[in-house]
């Protein structure tokens with residue numbers, strides 16, 4: 509079978525997690541920083557290491573079959589590619605920001621103003637939808653210094669913690685869009701058996717990440733209450749402990765449910781609660 513090619517970021521914020529995801533899928537490859545391409549030894553896949561901005565176009569043109577890249581980069585590129593799977597990392601928000609002391613109260617206050625951004629296409633569409641006419645200054649980097657230099661009155665840039673904005677005397681003003689890393693594919697790839705296998709593996713890794721394996725001890729008399737609390741699990745495994753009258757409950761639950769329930773479980777008699785990561789969940 510002919511290998512598929514997947515493009516991932518060569519270096520930067522998405523590189524490490526993209527490599528880790530593929531490794532967690534059981535793919536065996538050398539992660540040479542210096543090479544453009546590496547071959548997976550135990551799967552029909554080759555990995556191309558590229559600048560993130562090039563990935564959507566490479567996939568659209570079929571130079572790569574698949575890509576892992578931020579939604580912001582895909583939308584800005586206007587490339588026509590299929591969204592195959594949201595990957596849950598590289599989360600960030602494209603925000604409008606203005607100098608701290610300016611008194612913008614409403615998004616309409618941007619009317620007639622100038623905005624510097626590396627995302628002119630996304631911003632242009634956003635402003636059009638909101639029927640705001642502002643002047644867009646496309647610049648390729650260090651957007652946050654534009655107001656200080658007198659280049660623009662506002663900026664539109666990627667923010668995750670907001671620290672860079674603050675350091676440059678800016679405050680976020682409105683959200684334009686949110687983004688995370690996405691697996692994209694070229695048109696017409698959907699039925700490809702290599703892709704189907706890869707997608708299945710990726711989904712089992714993602715499911716496992718959101719879920720924890722929990723073991724807890726409880727006196728038999730309290731068991732009904734505990735299993736009631738762990739509803740939603742098809743059927744927990746109950747194992748007797750060496751100590752008479754006690755059992756261990758083994759179960760798999762979404763992590764977010766667990767943290768909300770921990771105190772209720774404890775007051776219902778759960779003891780020695782152990783929470784473990786899961787590597788894969790295959791349905």
Ligand code: ATP
Pocket residue numbers: 517518519520521522558559560561577578579580581598599600666667668669687688689
């Ligand atoms: P390249 O050299 O590949 O062009 P880059 O400098 O353009 O890299 P990075 O800064 O590595 O890009 O960011 C890659 C992606 O990570 C962004 O496009 C975005 O989707 C995501 N991301 C997550 N958090 C942030 C953040 N705080 N700032 C910028 N990007 C972020």
Ligand code: ZN
Pocket residue numbers: 559560561
């Ligand atoms: Zn880039």
